[in-house]
Amino acid sequence: MVSLQAMRLAQDGVLTSNCPSRVVLDHLTSKWGVLVLSALADGTLRWGELRREVDGISEKMLAATLRTFEADGLVHREAYPEIPPRVEYSLTALGREAAEALGPLLRFAVEHAEEIVG
Amino acid sequence: MVSLQAMRLAQDGVLTSNCPSRVVLDHLTSKWGVLVLSALADGTLRWGELRREVDGISEKMLAATLRTFEADGLVHREAYPEIPPRVEYSLTALGREAAEALGPLLRFAVEHAEEIVG
DNA sequence: CCACCAACTTACCAGAAGGTGGGTACTCTC
DNA sequence: GAGAGTACCCACCTTCTGGTAAGTTGGTGG
16 A cells, blocks of 8 residues: 555545644654654664764754654653753654654665665 | 664765755655655546645645656656646656655554544 | 853744745637 | 636745754763
8 A cells, every 4th residue: 555545545535634644744754853763763862862863953953853753652752860961762662663664765765865866 | 674873884874964865855755745656656647636636735836846756757747738738647667666665654644643643 | 160061942043845826828618 | 709627837925944053950070
């Protein structure tokens, strides 16, 4: 099942303009969403590690993306009340599913980048 | 292979801020990119059909998205010099690969929409 | 006493994304 | 001869995205 039409056979009216799946799609395909989720795909990372892992992201955007995903239940935030502060981010079960769904997309982008940009 | 780190083991420096794969990712995850590609996933569609299929898209954005994908070699545009004009859009082989890569993402969004938005 | 660390937040601002409403060209129908 | 249908393009304007830079907190090292 890959096409819009096929999905609509299974569930009528899905992915229309006011369908909740559109919101989920928007969050996942936000500028930094794919990258942040993929960075967390193989384990817990601290704030600073994430910032280094996702090359080019600003602090503001990292915070915003993480907040969205936390509210969506895709990312778990664990704060340790130490000095200096330490906060660890990891994927929830749902987040891991999302990351897996993004895998093929990431692979396609990497494999065909030269071909397409050229 | 799902994570950033895993992809970087295979290819160093991939998906950094000036990597071509970032551009491809941006095109595919543009607001209407996923929807347009998925709409074309099971066959050729005319301009008007696409507009109806991708609920909520404006003419301007449909044109822009199609132009980008045509330039990227993902979409084929076939114009028939008839009256009234007829233009058919379809996926290239590369475009079909892209659509397949987007399938899991689409499915995840639909399946977990209620869970996440709620 | 001052700077520094982490992990943020906030204010400000530029530029891009994207919507609206118009126009085009041609012909066929009413 | 008025209107509809098709596949667009263009100018204008608004909204939103996202970057930069500064401030915050509470201790700790120099």
